[in-house]
Amino acid sequence: MGRGPGYVCPVPVWLSDHEYATLRAACAQMMPSDQGGPGAEEGGVADYIDGFLGAFTFDPPRIWAGGPFSGRHGGEASFSRFHRLSRLDELAWRMRIEGSQGMAEREFNGPVVGLQQHYREGLAALGEDFVEVDGKEQRRRLRADERFCALLWDHCCEGMYGAPEYGGNRNGVGWAYIDYEGDVQPRGYSDAEVSQP
Amino acid sequence: MSEVSADAVIIGSGPGGATAAEVLTRAGWSVVIVEKGRNHLLDPDDMTRPSGGYSNDEIKFITRHFLGPDPLVEPRAFRVSADDGEHTHVGEVNSIPTTVGGGGTHADGKVPRFREEDFRMLSVNGPQEDAHVDDWPLDYDELEPYYAEVEKAIGVSGRQGANPFAAWRSGPYPMPPGAPMYGAVLSSAAAERVGLHPYEAPTAANSIAYDGRPACNNCGFCAFFGCPIHAKGDPVALLTKAMATGRCELMAETCVSRILIEGSRATGIEYIDADGSMHTMDAKLVIVAGGAIETPRLLLLSGLDHPALGRHLMVHFQTIVVGHFSQLRLHPYKGRAVTHVHDDAMIQDEASRAAAKKAGLPWFRGGMVEHSGGGLPIMEARYTPWGRLHAQAMRDSNMRERMWAFIMQGEDLAYSTNMVDLSPSIRDARGLPVARITYAPGKHELAASKHHGKILQKVLEEMGAEFVIHTSSPGVSYNELGTTPRPESRHVIGTARMGDDPATSVVDRWGRVHNLDNVVVADSSVFVTASGYGPTLTLVALAARAAHHLAGTAPALVDWL
Numbered sequence: 001m002g003r004g005p006g007y008v009c010p011v012p013v014w015l016s017d018h019e020y021a022t023l024r025a026a027c028a029q030m031m032p033s034d035q036g037g038p039g040a041e042e043g044g045v046a047d048y049i050d051g052f053l054g055a056f057t058f059d060p061p062r063i064w065a066g067g068p069f070s071g072r073h074g075g076e077a078s079f080s081r082f083h084r085l086s087r088l089d090e091l092a093w094r095m096r097i098e099g100s101q102g103m104a105e106r107e108f109n110g111p112v113v114g115l116q117q118h119y120r121e122g123l124a125a126l127g128e129d130f131v132e133v134d135g136k137e138q139r140r141r142l143r144a145d146e147r148f149c150a151l152l153w154d155h156c157c158e159g160m161y162g163a164p165e166y167g168g169n170r171n172g173v174g175w176a177y178i179d180y181e182g183d184v185q186p187r188g189y190s191d192a193e194v195s196q197p
Numbered sequence: 198m199s200e201v202s203a204d205a206v207i208i209g210s211g212p213g214g215a216t217a218a219e220v221l222t223r224a225g226w227s228v229v230i231v232e233k234g235r236n237h238l239l240d241p242d243d244m245t246r247p248s249g250g251y252s253n254d255e256i257k258f259i260t261r262h263f264l265g266p267d268p269l270v271e272p273r274a275f276r277v278s279a280d281d282g283e284h285t286h287v288g289e290v291n292s293i294p295t296t297v298g299g300g301g302t303h304a305d306g307k308v309p310r311f312r313e314e315d316f317r318m319l320s321v322n323g324p325q326e327d328a329h330v331d332d333w334p335l336d337y338d339e340l341e342p343y344y345a346e347v348e349k350a351i352g353v354s355g356r357q358g359a360n361p362f363a364a365w366r367s368g369p370y371p372m373p374p375g376a377p378m379y380g381a382v383l384s385s386a387a388a389e390r391v392g393l394h395p396y397e398a399p400t401a402a403n404s405i406a407y408d409g410r411p412a413c414n415n416c417g418f419c420a421f422f423g424c425p426i427h428a429k430g431d432p433v434a435l436l437t438k439a440m441a442t443g444r445c446e447l448m449a450e451t452c453v454s455r456i457l458i459e460g461s462r463a464t465g466i467e468y469i470d471a472d473g474s475m476h477t478m479d480a481k482l483v484i485v486a487g488g489a490i491e492t493p494r495l496l497l498l499s500g501l502d503h504p505a506l507g508r509h510l511m512v513h514f515q516t517i518v519v520g521h522f523s524q525l526r527l528h529p530y531k532g533r534a535v536t537h538v539h540d541d542a543m544i545q546d547e548a549s550r551a552a553a554k555k556a557g558l559p560w561f562r563g564g565m566v567e568h569s570g571g572g573l574p575i576m577e578a579r580y581t582p583w584g585r586l587h588a589q590a591m592r593d594s595n596m597r598e599r600m601w602a603f604i605m606q607g608e609d610l611a612y613s614t615n616m617v618d619l620s621p622s623i624r625d626a627r628g629l630p631v632a633r634i635t636y637a638p639g640k641h642e643l644a645a646s647k648h649h650g651k652i653l654q655k656v657l658e659e660m661g662a663e664f665v666i667h668t669s670s671p672g673v674s675y676n677e678l679g680t681t682p683r684p685e686s687r688h689v690i691g692t693a694r695m696g697d698d699p700a701t702s703v704v705d706r707w708g709r710v711h712n713l714d715n716v717v718v719a720d721s722s723v724f725v726t727a728s729g730y731g732p733t734l735t736l737v738a739l740a741a742r743a744a745h746h747l748a749g750t751a752p753a754l755v756d757w758l
Binding site: 031032034038064065067070079086087088089095096108109112154156158160163174178184187190193195 | 235237249250251252253254255256257260261262263267269270272287375376377378379382413414415416417418425426450471472473525526528530531532574575578579583584585587588589591592594597623624625626628
């Protein structure tokens with residue numbers, strides 16, 4: 001089971017140090033920071049993905065941030081109080097993250113390969129030397145594995161533009177660069193902001 | 198079997214079940230609501246109040262199934278036709294939330310009434326080959342008092358007289374419309390110049406403080422999100438009212454696996470609790486409100502055998518026409534998800550009759566057209582290429598800021614081949630057979646989509662679009678963008694249709710299952726035709742009508758201001 005609220009999570013949470021370095025390099029190719037804007041490095045995108053893969057390291061598991069407000073636009077900051085999972089929720093998210101691992105209760109419709117295995121294999125396929133090769137080669141290797149590339153891209157987008165409480169979008173850099181205010185409750189927008197250019 | 202003293206057991210806490218609970222408890226009945234999803238809607242310490250579980254969180258609601266169902270543990274099977282074999286897909290299929298509050302929690306709150314014609318499709322328009330076009334066993338006039346009652350109960354904003362095609366009303370909307378989106382101001386003006394008749398969408402979101410809930414503050418997280426401040430009234434307003442009577446018990450995370458039937462009566466329910474243990478409960482009356490996929494699934498699991506059960510699934514064939522505006526920032530993420538709509542595509546004219554004739558059809562109808570923009574940042578990012586140009590592309594925001602769209606909820610006709618049955622092999626995590634959906638649009642839907650899509654393109658061009666793209670849900674070959682063959686409308690309709698003839702309909706004019714004395718269906722399963730309007734308000738009005746009939750009461754226009 002997860003660890004209590006006093007626990008300070010290690011970095012990386014779930015990946016090995018080498019896998020984490022490979023993931024950071026891959027994310028940086030997908031969202032580079034060399035165009036005057038923040039990239040995956042500034043956004044902490046790899047931390048978002050590593051934290052997701054290690055969601056069950058935490059108690060409650062870091063699957064659903066709390067509500068109703070983040071505190072960024074007023075109200076009490078409650079996003080950081082993650083929801084507890086029901087038995088069925090936990091089954092679903094362990095299946096999705098850990099895979100079925102041969103357990104009968106997770107294989108009612110057959111085996112399920114989890115995200116952890118997809119990442120372990122996908123990062124390994126990028127090569128032991130991925131962090132050392134140049135950017136062009138890194139991009140070539142990423143494109144060579146379309147399926148892993150698509151999975152990684154989906155998670156990069158979540159890590160860069162999702163709520164910071166999930167570990168990415170550090171200090172809201174993803175939102176700030178695109179002039180997006182994120183979760184605006186309880187302030188909301190005025191009628192004039194809605195109806196005018 | 199555990200005994201229950203409640204007068205009725207209601208299966209499902211969405212708009213239909215919540216309405217039945219509110220009407221019956223107001224009449225003095227006691228009810229137990231059994232809901233298989235979790236309770237994120239009501240305060241667990243005081244269920245007369247909403248909770249604080251909802252938030253402006255794209256990860257939680259869009260990518261992580263917070264409102265359920267999670268397709269890993271509650272999947273569905275899908276195929277386009279029986280020729281595909283057992284199924285072509287297992288996972289998410291046009292699901293509506295599995296949670297306390299059901300489909301009302303994620304809806305953006307558009308709640309139009311049907312029009313008079315919608316209840317008399319066979320009489321007004323005549324038959325269509327291969328489709329089961331029928332009249333309903335009730336008409337608009339009979340339903341109007343219930344529309345009026347539930348509009349007040351959930352709190353609907355709108356402007357009487359704004360829609361020239363609207364059915365008659367016995368009174369004004371409870372609230373005025375909310376603030377129009379900037380993009381909708383522009384698209385409405387363009388639509389009027391093309392000769393269409395846009396109007397403020399009737400919306401179950403407070404434009405003023407109403408019924409103890411605040412006015413909507415335009416946060417923009419409407420469609421697919423629960424409202425953090427509960428300005429959306431459906432179904433939280435109904436559930437909290439029912440709970441406040443002290444005569445309503447809510448059992449969340451409780452999945453009914455079977456209705457127990459002996460002869461012509463249901464004697465109880467069999468259910469699986471949150472720990473996975475199976476129980477039974479006595480029931481004097483069972484009201485089924487699981488939606489038009491889960492309701493036929495449960496009735497089939499319960500052993501009901503009727504040739505029409507599960508047949509005639511309708512979903513609204515969506516025509517999506519998107520324009521790009523490089524010189525504008527339309528910011529559709531500010532405000533309600535949709536503030537304007539128009540109904541012209543549901544009104545047959547000379548051009549549509551000619552197009553129908555050309556397609557070999559006696560007639561066709563489109564559906565209500567929603568004026569809306571597109572997307573939140575994660576969704577936009579996924580459509581943006583990765584690499585060096587990504588950050589600037591997101592800053593330019595060709596989708597989130599510079600796109601405007603029309604979505605036509607095209608009327609589906611009822612085909613017996615479009616259906617819900619039980620998957621022969623796929624199970625949910627509780628071990629129950631899942632629903633299998635077989636669905637393909639017919640000639641009517643495709644012809645109407647093609648005709649009205651061209652008109653919507655003209656409007657976007659009039660608005661100033663540099664280019665326009667057509668697509669649909671489900672996708673079909675003539676579209677410029679490929680999409681999944683699975684419907685994604687989140688509207689599900691018609692799998693236990695009502696009628697006076699037990700041979701051709703599953704329930705009677707009051708929603709009671711033919712030949713079962715004490716089982717009533719109170720959701721959109723009972724619809725005879727789909728219309729081109731969202732089903733929520735009509736299913737809520739029908740649920741109220743069914744509940745009043747059971748209780749022997751009449752609709753009351755309670756002012757909740």
